[in-house]
Amino acid sequence: MSVFDFPTPGAASGDLLAQKRRVQDYVREASDPNEAGENGRTLLTLALLTCFEGQGEELVVDLLRRGADPNRPSAWANFTSLLTVSCSLPLVREFVDAGLRLNDVYRIDGQQTGGLLAGPCTVLNYADAVRDSIAPKRKTANQLADRYAGGLGPRRRFIDESIALLESSGAERAVRGERPSAE
Known part of the structure; x- marks a missing residue:
């Protein structure tokens, strides 16, 4: 091998x-x-x-x-x-x-990201989608994470800090003012 x-x-x-x-x-x-x-x-x-x-x-x-x-x-x-x-x-x-x-644009279909997002995307779009998927509004996922994995607080902080780092380094979203849709 x-x-x-x-x-x-x-x-x-x-x-x-x-x-x-x-x-x-x-x-x-x-x-x-x-x-x-x-x-x-x-x-x-x-x-x-x-x-x-x-x-x-x-x-x-x-x-x-x-x-x-x-x-x-x-x-x-x-x-x-x-x-x-x-x-x-x-x-x-x-x-x-x-x-x-940071600003290469990729054409992503929903299967490539497990349904997280689709369309023209940059790495910043992906980080946004990860943040949105673990946002407090997703109570069921958060309750399971709190119960079995010690919560998502540190992960949320890491993603938020990563987004801030990317933005301060010049990263942009594929489409200004919009996020690619999830399919």
Whole structure:
């Protein structure tokens, strides 16, 4: 198995953890921070995929500081992964400082975002949609999160702070004054 095929579908949890360690070791030792597999995944993509169990972010930072391009395979793919795996505003700042293209416009269908949004979108539109999906008005989701996951307060704060960081860094929405619709 190539490290770029991580994670192996159907692998047991113990196997996944062993694969994660193997991938992280490979990423740490790689001489080219922009190396990519045949499937288009980059080392940065892999490092983001290994950011679970509250660990792995230092590997992402190391790659960015070694010159990994935050826009490969796309700024969208890396940013959406980043918001999925992390609640680290310093990590978002690392991506912005490394040159994440904030205003590229992507044509998104609802399936790509799990129905979160669709249409022409930038990374700021995506952050807005995530914030809207965990807003206090969604009582059922918030009640479940409060009961089983310790609430969404820290996540909401992280998303709000990320949006403020993006805006202060020059990020714009795909359509001024409007948010793309959810399908």
